[in-house]
Amino acid sequence: MRTLEVSKLSHSFGKNQLLCDVAFSCKTGEIIGLFGRNGSGKSTLLKAVMGIISVDAVSLTLDGVKVKTSEVIPKKMTGYLPQDSFLPKELKVRDVIPLIFPEGEAQDRIFYSPGVAAFENKKVGKLSAGQLKYLELLLLAHMPHPFLLLDEPFSMVEPQYIEKIKELLFSLKATKGIVVTDHYYRDVLEIAVDNFILKKGELHKVENEEDLATHEYLKVRNQ
């Protein structure tokens, strides 16, 4: 089992203290859900861990050993699914897969993954939102990172692909630790073992929809 620990994560934009001494950890074998209202800082948190933005303060350890955020990408510690697609729109899926996995078993496994044959001849730019997210996740899944940070893998995705993606994430947690943030909160709650909400810069543990309502992420329904 491997452990990624994030602590002392603080960041402000001007006078806005977005993240205030945030700390959490993720182990391989678990999926962590991260919630928060628009603008609460979820994407900033993920990008800070990836080292793709610089923040006021952050401390990372991998398996108890301190690491710099600048080492996260080169040492393939965490894979990252950004909100916006990172694949070239003009290429066909069947050409993108070998571009990232030039040969070998991983390439075959992606081509033979359930559902890929149905869209491998399409250009990336012509895929449905669900096909595109599924493809991006399949590519990430076959990379060696022990951890994955996923920014909105379900948003705008049709139900059929949401199910496929959940199945994929469930199978991936056998070997990886995964942090997922998405406003499709029911899907996240279904797959995550531990959940947190980011509110006014601080991270609070939540268990269910009731807790999300208590933290004013969900509206409390009148009885």
Ligand SMILES: Nc1ncnc2c1ncn2[C@@H]1O[C@H](COP(=O)(O)OP(=O)(O)OP(=O)(O)O)[C@@H](O)[C@H]1O
């Ligand atoms: N480079 C920047 N300069 C100034 N403010 C920024 C910058 N990047 C993000 N912000 C602000 O920080 C806040 C948090 O943004 P972030 O994208 O992390 O939120 P989020 O929780 O992921 O939101 P959403 O649910 O809408 O995706 C927002 O108010 C945003 O406008």
